[in-house]
Amino acid sequence: MSSTTNHNRADQAMEAEIEELPPLRSRPIAASLILMFGTVALVFGIALSVSFGAVHMSLSTVWSAVFAFNPDITHHQIIQEIRLPRVLASALVGAAFAVAGALMQGITRNPMADSGILGLNAGAALVLALCFALVPGLSYNMILLLCFIGASIGAVIVFGISAVSRGGFTPVRLVLAGSAVSSLLYALSEGIALHFKIGQDLAFWFAGGVANVKWEQLKTITPWVIVAILAAIVISRSITLLSLGEEIAINLGQRTQLIRVIAVVIIVILAGSSVSVVGAVSFVGLIVPHITRYLVGVDYRWIIPCSAILGGLLVVLADLGARMINPPYEFPIGALIAMLGVPFFLYLARNERRGL
Secondary structure, eight states: OHHHHHHHHHHHHHHHHHHTSGGGOOOHHHHHHHHHHHHHHHHHHHHHHHHOSSSOOOHHHHHHHHHSOOTTSHHHHHIIIIIHHHHHHHHHHHHHHHHHHHHHHHHHTOTTOOTTTTTHHHHHHHHHHHHHHHOTTOOHHHHHHHHHHHHHHHHHHHHHHHHHSTTOOOHHHHHHHHHHHHHHHHHHHHHHHHHHTOHHHHHHHHHOOOTTOOHHHHHHHHHHHHHHHHHHHHTHHHHHHHHHOHHHHHHTTOOHHHHHHHHHHHHHHHHHHHHHHHOSOOSHHHHHHHHHHHHHOSOHHHHHHHHHHHHHHHHHHHHHHHHHSBTTBOOOHHHHHHHHHHHHHHHHHHHHHHHO
């Protein structure tokens, strides 16, 4: 009984802290609408993306290929073996990148945090280059595990440099450390690619894309991503308290260091699995959480699930746009999202400098 009472008091205290920030207060009705209509938009976007390609197919054909598959029909084979895996992968990695970005921004209180900016993508790229160069015959599951390790190394280096600096974590210091470390790791990856003549193998991965995703890859990462997103939702209340300040979280009984460690593990799983499939795609985890936070407020119990839906929708639409720009050729997804992300990043950096 006392445990329940303390938990209720903590919830009331958290709500009181949120209500003290009028422009950023929680908006559960808006969040519910986003979850409802965002899910509908995501399903429609998936169906539209599956129907579009070098050979256009009607939505009725997509429906029959999914729910009444006939291997003797060529269109059904194209949908099942080529288009459906890539579109579902787009939705999955979009959700993963967005949730990873939301968690990073919450635990660091850094509005510019993103897996691409803070070294996770670059760490995975370096390990992937080493895999292609030294042991090219590795299975996909082993590559996935090594991408996790590479992403972890990148994150540890960036956070370590920021932590040992005078004054500890600050938004600007994290971004500077992340940019420097990412540049170094990408340079090492390029050097390995040139020396071992594997530039062609890495080129598509660096550009970012889901054209070659197969069911085997999707089945491998799906459990990891789903479990990680669910874990993020479980700790979302604690992330909200951390995002409001270290002292607030400690005063309300939160074990801040443990929460940070759990969040970092979740981030590495989400980012590592995503970059192993889609490549070096950045800015999804930067753009989506900011838009979500603007719409639903600062409560991460709403931010995380809404970010997952909107992140999946963004990457699905980006994949569709990448195929529509210059058909039958494809524009890299990473480049297309970067065209949105770079101006957004500059806008945030300008506002952050004003706040210093």
